[in-house]
Every structure is written in structure tokens, then in C-alpha cells.
Amino acid sequence: MLPRIQPMRLKLVREAFDDADFIFELKHDGFRGMVYIEDRQCRLVSRNQRSLKFASLKETLAKLPVNDIILDGEIICLDQNGVSRFNQLLNRKTEPVFYAFDLLWLNGEDLRPLPLIERKARLGKFVRSAKCDRLLYAQHIEVTGKRFFQEICARDLEGIVAKRKHSIYKDGGNSWLKIKNRAYTQAEGRHELLTRHKR
Numbered sequence: 001m002l003p004r005i006q007p008m009r010l011k012l013v014r015e016a017f018d019d020a021d022f023i024f025e026l027k028h029d030g031f032r033g034m035v036y037i038e039d040r041q042c043r044l045v046s047r048n049q050r051s052l053k054f055a056s057l058k059e060t061l062a063k064l065p066v067n068d069i070i071l072d073g074e075i076i077c078l079d080q081n082g083v084s085r086f087n088q089l090l091n092r093k094t095e096p097v098f099y100a101f102d103l104l105w106l107n108g109e110d111l112r113p114l115p116l117i118e119r120k121a122r123l124g125k126f127v128r129s130a131k132c133d134r135l136l137y138a139q140h141i142e143v144t145g146k147r148f149f150q151e152i153c154a155r156d157l158e159g160i161v162a163k164r165k166h167s168i169y170k171d172g173g174n175s176w177l178k179i180k181n182r183a184y185t186q187a188e189g190r191h192e193l194l195t196r197h198k199r
Contacts, residue, residue: 002105006049008169010177013179016146023117023120024148025140027158030075032046033046037062044075057097064132070105073100074101078094084158102120103122104169106126112168123137158181158186
């Protein structure tokens with residue numbers, strides 16, 4: 001039986017920074033989710049521990065070549081340029097993919113005590129071997145967070161996430177940092193969009 005894990009939380013900070021102890025990832029615009037696969041069944045769970053539907057995505061991920069696995073990541077819809085489009089995800093107009101940025105459990109082994117950089121290395125190897133077009137690996141860069149943030153702002157993307165590369169995964173911890181693009185155009189009218197969707 002797989003453990004139920006509280007996802008790491010993201011703490012908002014205002015400015016990007018450079019630091020050799022950190023890795024930096026693109027922050028995609030979607031729904032945070034945890035993937036649990038065991039006995040050829042897949043569950044998608046939100047950051048608030050609610051079950052997420054996305055039936056076709058769960059069906060595809062359930063076929064991954066594993067006995068059991070827990071992934072942390074983001075459910076997103078990508079346009080033809082590889083940009084995440086929240087409206088498409090919300091309206092279910094495009095088939096979503098799972099953008100995996102952490103590997104917490106694999107084939108009976110709890111990986112949370114390992115350094116992040118090692119977990120990511122194992123994750124990258126797994127995603128490559130799985131050859132599943134609906135499972136993506138979150139690339140990262142090291143040290144140069146400021147330049148990376150400038151680039152994502154120039155491309156009108158949501159932001160970046162900074163993580164200590166030797167950190168362990170603490171259930172419900174808040175040592176991950178997010179830096180948001182304050183001029184991000186997809187954020188305009190987001191509250192109204194979510195309100196309409198809930199009606």
C-alpha cells in the first residue's frame with residue numbers, strides 16, 4: 001500500500017536570484033497533482049488531497065512500466081509551441097499531460113530521503129525509458145536563476161521555481177520557492193474564469 005504524501009508547498013518570493021545550491025525549473029500553468037500507481041491502477045490527487053478526474057490521462061499513466069510509483073508534478077495542456085494553456089485545461093479542450101518534477105517512490109523504494117538532484121536523475125531516467133508521450137520530465141538549470149527568470153518573462157510564461165538541489169522531500173514542507181512573472185498575460189481575469197467554471 002503506497003503512503004499518502006502531503007506535497008511540498010511553494011513559498012512566494014518577489015525576486016529571482018542566483019545560487020549554486022539551487023536548481024531552477026519552469027513553473028507551468030496547470031493543476032498541481034500527485035500520481036499514485038499500483039496494481040495497474042492510477043490515482044491523481046490534488047495538493048489538497050482531492051481526487052482529480054482526467055480519466056484518459058489516468059488510463060495512460062496506469063500503463064507505465066512499474067510495479068508502483070509516486071510522482072509529484074503538474075497537470076497541464078500544451079499548445080503547439082509547448083506553452084501551457086490554463087484555459088484549455090480548465091475547459092478540457094485538449095488532452096492533458098503530466099509534467100513530472102519529482103520522483104518520491106519507485107518499485108517499493110521510498111526516495112524522499114534522497115537529495116533532490118538524485119531523485120531528479122532517477123526521474124529523468126525513468127521518463128526516458130517509459131516512452132510515454134503524456135509524461136514529461138521537468139528540465140532544470142543550475143545557478144543562474146536571474147537570467148532564467150528574465151527569459152521566461154520575455155516569453156510571457158508564468159514563472160520559475162527554485163529548489164535546494166541537495167534537499168530531501170519533506171511532507172508538507174515549504175522550502176520550495178516560486179517567483180512569478182507579474183506581467184503574465186494568462187493571469188488576467190483568472191479569478192473570474194475560475195468562478196464561472198465552478199458555477
